[in-house]
Amino acid sequence: MxxxxxxxxxxxxxxxxxxxxxxxxxxxxxxxxxxxxxxxxxxxxxxxxxxxxxxxxxxxxxxxxxxxxxxxxxxxxxxxxxxxxxxxxxxxxxxxxxxxxxxxxxxxxxxxxxxxxxxxxxxxxHSYDLPYLRTREMILTGQFGRVRMINAVNFTDFLYRPRRPEELDTRAGGGVVFSQAAHQVDVVRLLAVSRACSIRAFTGNWDSKRSTEGAYSAQMSFADGTFASLIYSGYGHFDTDEFNGWWGELGQLRDSNEYGRARATLKKAHSPAEEAEMKNRRAFGPMGTDSFRLSPNISHNHFGLIVVSCEHADLRPMPQGVVIYGDEERRIETLAPPSVPxxxxxxxxxxxxxxxxxxxxSGEWGLATLEACLAILQSAESGQNVPLEYQI
Ligand SMILES: NC(=O)c1ccc[n+]([C@@H]2O[C@H](COP(=O)([O-])OP(=O)(O)OC[C@H]3O[C@@H](n4cnc5c(N)ncnc54)[C@H](O)[C@@H]3O)[C@@H](O)[C@H]2O)c1
Known part of the structure; x- marks a missing residue:
């Protein structure tokens, strides 16, 4: 070795x-x-x-x-x-x-x-994804002025992918806030380059057969006056990959005609045990996946539509690079495709x-993101603005 x-x-x-x-x-x-x-x-x-x-x-x-x-x-x-x-x-x-x-x-x-x-x-x-890290570097140069507002929107079929029972039980860590806001809050915190202060949020729990949060809308405020809007739906209807040229979250090119596939596949599971078994077939195992073999045509991972509004430009990280909508010109700073995703x-x-x-x-970074996710749940429950204590 x-x-x-x-x-x-x-x-x-x-x-x-x-x-x-x-x-x-x-x-x-x-x-x-x-x-x-x-x-x-x-x-x-x-x-x-x-x-x-x-x-x-x-x-x-x-x-x-x-x-x-x-x-x-x-x-x-x-x-x-x-x-x-x-x-x-x-x-x-x-x-x-x-x-x-x-x-x-x-x-x-x-x-x-x-x-x-x-x-x-x-x-x-997803805050490790290169387009977001590169956008943060661009922000930190100061060339676009200060960050003022961030909009993050992601629509997926998350709730209809096969799940273990506890993944559909909020008290056990189920639902999109624990699993998906953990990505979106992380990306927004990375790009805000300021300490988060508070959250006001609403959550949606609209399918009684999968009774956990499938959607949320959250407003986050930051110490330097930046504000952010985080919107997520995992209900499998509109799909924000459409805004990313049908490049998927994992950097794979998707077929836009495969509408409704997650719901249709899930119908084949007739009990929670069958659904858990269906999930296991996507895990590593005897019949497991060959997913470690690299596809020749990949882009960077992403987490939906993100637009960072600075004083002199809107920055839009995308799977192939960062689009800069400046005061006088629009251009893309292209990123080479990943050799290793x-x-x-x-x-x-x-x-x-x-x-x-x-x-x-770090652990402190992860704690700050988890605190914000818990604040989304708490704010939706209480109807109040929730101050944040552990932000870095
Ligand atoms: N970053 C990402 O893109 C991403 C994607 C999916 C899941 N996750 C996270 O990964 C974690 C696992 O989720 P998953 O979807 O892979 O679940 P999963 O059920 O597919 O996999 C969990 C694995 O852990 C094993 N396991 C259970 N108890 C164990 C124990 N005591 N010791 C060792 N192994 C044990 C299970 O047998 C199973 O193989 C979750 O926290 C989830 O949020 C992250």
Whole structure:
């Protein structure tokens, strides 16, 4: 093994893992060396496919001395336990979004990482996507004046993708606020370049068969006077990929004629157990996915329509670059297509683990985003503006 390669162990070989697989397999500075999952068939396939260690418990994985960093992609409710476990074994950590279900759990995770002297990063979230990082760099040059307003709009079929029962129960971390606002709030916070102060929000729960939040509309205010509007619908009707030339969230080119596919597919599941089984077929397993083989035609990941209004330009990050609508001209700053999708996630983790560079998406960053997501739920419930305490 080359010195500069970081070794990674995985906790949870489900859907999120399959989405990160193309990154893990193709990133030159990372080697997958171990994984754990209660699904033994998935572990067996992982070991064979990647010539790596397979474990049935997270504890065994964290005790493996060959693992430098752990990617935690277990369901939300296990994040706190798995982060503490990994930290207690001295492993650096990348934990999936949402970081946890409560502010207290996030604080415990941060304290555990600090006590162990390890880096804790939260991601993947779409705020790692290159078009958003590049837009932030452009904003920080000051050439467009200060950010004044951000509009973020995303319409998807999120609620009709196959789910485990707890993913449709808000009290257990279900619904679009925990799973999708975690992306959108992250992107908006990244681009606002100021500390968030408060949130006023409304949520929609419109399908009694899937009784959790499927939509929200939130207004966020920031310390420097910036205000942002965050709108999300996962009800599978209008689709904002239309605004991105039908490039999908994962950088794949979509067929615009496949209208209503998520709902139609879901009809084939006749019980929560059948639906969970349907979800499992999208996870890594014996019949698993070949998603780690790179498609030749990919763009950057994205999270719907985002427009950042600065004093002298509107900036619109898109899958192929950033469109600048300036005072006198409109132009696009093109970004080369990614050679490795979501490479920025591994880059940030690697730079923290190998070079000691403090990560942007730290535990404190993840806590701030989770606090804002919880504030969306709280504001919708109370009808009040909710002040934010843990913003950075
Ligand atoms: N960033 C993204 O694009 C993205 C996409 C999907 C999911 N996620 C996040 O990833 C996490 C997992 O979601 P998912 O959709 O992959 O769920 P999933 O059900 O598909 O996968 C979870 C996996 O964890 C395993 N697991 C359960 N208990 C475990 C334990 N105690 N130890 C080890 N493994 C365990 C399950 O067997 C399963 O393989 C969630 O927090 C979700 O928000 C992120």
């Amino acid at each position: 080359k010195n500069e390669v970081m070794t990674l162990g995985v906790i949870g070989l489900g859907r999120a893992f399959t989405l990160m697989l193309p990154t893990f397999v193709n990133h030159p500075k990372l080697q997958l060396v171990a994984a754990s999952d209660p699904r033994q068939d998935a572990v067996n396939r992982f070991s064979t496919e990647f010539n790596a260690k397979g474990y049935s418990t997270a504890e065994q994985l964290c005790a493996d001395p060959n693992v430098q960093a752990v990617y935690i992609a277990s369901p939300h409710q296990f994040h706190v336990e798995h982060v503490k476990l990994a930290a207690s074994h001295g492993k650096h950590i990348l934990v999936e979004k949402p970081m946890a279900l409560t502010v207290a759990a996030c604080r415990d995770m941060i304290a555990a990482a600090q006590a162990a002297g390890v880096h804790l990063l939260v991601g993947h979230s 979501r490479a920025e996630v591994v880059d940030e983790l690697y730079n923290a683990v190998v070079h000691g560079k403090p990560p942007l998406h």
